[in-house]
Amino acid sequence: MKKEExxxxxxxxxxxxxxxxRLTSGLHSNRYMQCAQLFKSPEYSRILCEDLVNKFEGTKIDLVVGPAMGGMIMAYEVARQMGVPNIFAERENGVMTFRRGFRVxxxxxVLITEDVVxxxxxxREVMKLVEEAGAEVVAVGVVVDRSEGAVDFGVPMQAVLSMKVEAFKPEECPLCKEGVPVVKPGSRPVK
Known part of the structure; x- marks a missing residue:
């Protein structure tokens, strides 16, 4: 899939x-990817996840795991298209864990999926859980890689879209200096 598509x-x-x-990292940005909006559309979800599945053609994958919240629906759709099971990890008392009887x-x-990196x-938190279970993380798949390839997980990472999005420390943020009100749209608390 082309970047513009x-x-x-x-x-x-x-x-x-x-x-x-205001991003979870505490940094400020002029763009935010709210992929929950993407995943409310089954057709858009199918199209972007299909592009990602195609990037892993020939890779043996037994299980797809996604972190809650962003990776949950994506893990399901990628696993459905691959014909393998999926589970998700979620935070309990601030710590990523497997619950609900899920185990690896x-x-x-294992392919780990995430909406935005x-x-x-x-x-990394999910990778640690998978490795502690005695399984192997073979790759990471994401819809949007905001780091433009700078994040290294030590395994292959594929993204539907890779783009560098500017992020600023609050004290250096040009939007703050212009007096533009800041919004915190994500589900995780700011670090």
Whole structure:
């Protein structure tokens, strides 16, 4: 899929927001990816996840795992298209864990999916859980890589869209200096 096609779907779905945003990292940005908007549309979800699934053609994957919230629906759709099971990890008392009877089989080859990667923190937490279960993380798949390839998980990472989105420390933010009100749209608290 070409970059412009992916951007068009993200815009049409309402997933790509423009304004003044406080990210989970505490940094400020003029763009925010709210992929929950993308995943409310089964057709858009199918199209972007299909592009990602195609990027892993030939890779043996036994299980797809996504972090809650952003990776949950995506993990399901990617796993559905691959014909393998999926589960998700979620935070309990601030710590990523498997609940609801979910477990990763020892020796499983796991694809971790996430909607947006900026620093990779949630993916790393899930990777640790998978490795502690005795399974192997073989790759990471994301809808949007905001780092433009700068985040390294030590395994192959594929993205539907890779783009560098400017982020600023609050004291250096040009939007703050202009007096533009800041919004915190995500589900996680600011670090």
């Amino acid at each position: 992916a951007l068009d779907i993200l815009r049409k779905s309402g997933a790509m927001l423009e304004g003044h945003f 089989p020892e020796g499983a080859r 900026t620093t990779g923190g949630s993916v």
